[in-house]
Amino acid sequence: MRALGHQFTDMALLERALTHSSIANRARPDNQRLEFLGDRVLGLVIAEALLKEDKSAAEGQIAPRFNALVRKEACAAIASHIGIGDALILGRSEAQTGGRRKTALLGDAMEAVIAAVYRDAGMDKAREVILRLWADRIAEAEEDARDAKTRLQELAQARGEALPVYKIVNRRGPDHKPVFTVEVTLESGGAASAEASSKRDAEQQAARRLLQEISPDE
Missing domain, CATH: 1.10.1520.10 (Ribonuclease III domain)
Incomplete structure (x- = not known):
């Protein structure tokens, strides 16, 4: 390294x-x-x-x-x-x-x-x-100040869709070190999933992946 x-x-x-x-x-x-x-x-x-x-x-x-x-x-x-x-x-x-x-x-x-x-x-x-x-x-921090969940929510609202839905689809690992897999879906059918050591981080990462898929400039 x-x-x-x-x-x-x-x-x-x-x-x-x-x-x-x-x-x-x-x-x-x-x-x-x-x-x-x-x-x-x-x-x-x-x-x-x-x-x-x-x-x-x-x-x-x-x-x-x-x-x-x-x-x-x-x-x-x-x-x-x-x-x-x-x-x-x-x-x-x-x-x-x-x-x-x-x-x-x-x-x-x-x-x-x-x-x-x-x-x-x-x-x-x-x-x-x-x-x-x-x-x-x-x-570049100022440009990335809004978190991915906020950006995805704003994008959905701008399109006249319902708010994104987040669902924990898997949880593994011991209680002191869990790993969550979260899936986010849009009313229009877009979906993405991600895993992280906290539910919040997994949601953020899933939202970011979905943003990249449906709106690469986001």
Whole structure:
């Protein structure tokens, strides 16, 4: 993962950040605690960057931009771009079912890697890595401020249709780490599905996929 831009002093931190719970044991702890920490480090850096980028914006303008930048699918896209999927340490079943491409796993691992950088080299280095990897997204955050569900709802209303309908079609995994599959449908017949570690994220991703199918410019 040269694209990460950090050479670890403690490689055990990176290994832990890449270790999924499907293969974890006492000798090899998973990345959940690092994920928790990385989420907070990412949030702080992005919040600071947005406030610096637009010094006159109100909280109500900043919040949707922030949410667009730290949501799971944004983290997963960056993780995929820098090769985290190929480096994930997974159990056999998770690897065989496409775990290296799953949004939830990639997003969690990206946050864990951020925490690993923070613990290995401190906040300044973590900030440097985040700002470099998120640079284009921060610049485009204003355009992506409205979430996908809102955009899909507005599109349906503009067409004179009923509101989109979201349905959980599958739920798997343990209670502390569920994976939801959600399908969204439109009155006109369009449909798309997605999975994520929360119902909200799955709905957002499904809405985004449906938008791309029916209105690529959205």
